[in-house]
Amino acid sequence: MEIGVALALCGAAVAVFMACMGSAYGIFVAADAASGVLSEDPEKFGKMLILAALPGTQGIYGLLAGIYIMNKIQLFGDVLAVSTPVGWQLLFAALPIAFVGLVSGIAQGKTCVGSIFLVAKKPDELGKGIILPAMVETYAVFALLASILMVNAIKI
């Protein structure tokens, strides 16, 4: 039985849902801390908004990887007849961004909480507060790159 398409979709799904879970949790912890800061000083809303939104990148990367896979198997037109081994390949190719998206999203969220406390005490240091969580994001970028390179190279 050819389950290639199912496996490919599984890959796309896993990339999307795991990375988005990471972002959702990351933004939750960051926004939680931001509300605490705003209860003391509502003037800082803009800065808090930016810092709380930073962990959102992983979800976007996961979505991108998912879309790339969906595009590869031409899901939105006539779905290609994907053989089972190729389906497995696509599933494995999705794993880097899936796992790294999940873990780095959570990690970046926690780093953003630290930045939020930094900016709460020293509002002029927003730049430094942004750079630190952005370093966590680098690894999500590498994972996305790995996933995309793999998907790109797979021959249906």
Next chain:
Amino acid sequence: MGAELEKVRIVAIHDTLDAVIRRIAFMNDFELITDESTSTSGDSYCETMISETRDLLKKIEPIQSYIDEHAKDPRGFIEGFLDPRKSISYDVLKQRAQLFPIHEVLETFTETHQLVTSLEHSHTTLQEQIVTLEKWKHFPIQHYDDVFDFEHFRLLVVSVPQKISHEFQKELLKEQYLLFDDFHHDKHSVYFCILLEKQSTFLERISHAIPFTYRDIPHWEGDVSVYLSTLYQRLMSLTKKLGYHCKKLRSYTTHKKEVQSLHDYLKIQETELIVSQYAQKTEYTTALSGWIPRHRYAQLQTLLKKVAKEIILEKVRVAKEEKLPVYIENKPQWRPFEIITYIYGAPNPKEFDPTLFLAPFFIVFFGMCLSDAGYGLSLIVLSWYLIKRYDLPPGGLKLMRLFIYGGVATIIVGIITGGYFALDQSILPSFLLRLKILDPINDPITMLIISLILGITQILFGTIISFFENIHKKRYADAYLDSMVWFLFLSSIVVYIVGSFLHVVWIVAVFSKVILVGALVLILTQGRHKKNVIMKFFSGLISLYKLSGYLGDVLSYSRLLALGMTSAVVGMIVNLIAGMVKGFPIVGVVLTAVIFVFGHLLNLIVSVMGAFIHTTRLQLVEFFGKFFEGGGKFFKPFQFSLKYHKIE
């Protein structure tokens, strides 16, 4: 780069100082220097006046908070987001505050307030008493204190859960000489027992099998029901009294205007006294220092002349190490973009104002994130309506104008991508379809490439800006060896990638060499700050790692595609659901319209929020990171911070 600031000093005679302070506040363009070191030591007169003012403010707090709570102005949903303060002139405020007989009013108010509080307390206690006694209505033993007097008998009251009360009764029946009965049922049955002293241990014994709880007997006099009815009567008269005095208390809300004016007037007095504390004083004069935009100097002069002839306004030379505040001023059409700059923080005084640089990118990216002509039009209409209908504060006004610009960009992107409220292609007229060049849903890769190209453009532009910033700050080495080198290196990588993509052989051949040369230059130059040669070399090598940072930055721009797609897809789903209910009899069309309107409205709000946040994030994180140093302080004009009024 913002307005040039002038440091000035105002010298006035003591009794004109208050008027001077008010004029400065009214101008709303003067930043007061409140550096502690310029003030003379403890002015005892000021200090006593300040504490007197603060005492009075504290005294009026009870009536003020009562009025705040019970005489609120009804406010609509949107008004809730706006500034509730009313405009008023200083003279009217002062008159209202000074004519109001605050002390008499306060005396009678406090009296009534205290009476009401104690009546409310008694009312609550009485109610609780009644609720408790209601349960004891059927207690058969009157004058129970008589029973307590017996030497050999005890009276106990226990309650048992309804379910096991039968068992409990059975146990009690086993004991001789034990009188009991139940007198109250709800979730528990409550029993009283009269038993001999020596039988007391009996209950302990059965407590293992049957969980009962002892109850305390509340106090009453004589017959329970009679006592209860007297309590009810007392409650009625108390309620009447409470109603009467509450009405009296409520009448104090008629003093709302006067009390609020008094509060704000006292706040102005307090601020004036605090400011005069920061001022340098001699026997007859006071001097205030501050910052003002150069083009407003003449206006300040005229304003001060109106207060008194003898006031001196002079320019002060700025010391070299002194930190100027940063006054951002752009042409009116660019001002809405200042919101983004304000979020990040002030540039330091030597830097460029980044507002103009981010403006075109912001608009394009916003349009790409929203990417539906129908939404763009709705956004413009809504923002325009809010501007016309409501008296928005300056920040809100800027935001609405920003949305209008964004709306225009969104319409353009919407036309290019064929998005009109996410409606299906077949419904659209053909001339619109001809304008549709891109299709993000069916061909996301093209949109992705466009987003990345825009990202590369903005990042390279950021590098160019950093080159010019360095030149401006006279850091020539950094300009050429950092900014220019990285710009050339990155550009050559871009050219190489484009060349290899388009299969232009000579570009590939030439630029692969250029990139190698570039990498070599980087290795040689990036470590120039280090001390010894080996460290210089390693630092240079490690600096190539920054390339991964640039890669991450470029990929970050892929969110433009992601956001554009999601808002389009959600729109399509709204249309799908609206289409499904069309078949319903009678209400079908109405339901379709309702789902269409509210679904797209919700999607519009969520997508606009997402577009704003992510576009701003791209400017602040990926773009500003290339050239913005920051660390400045925004110019903060002196203002009274009043609770209820705005002085005009």
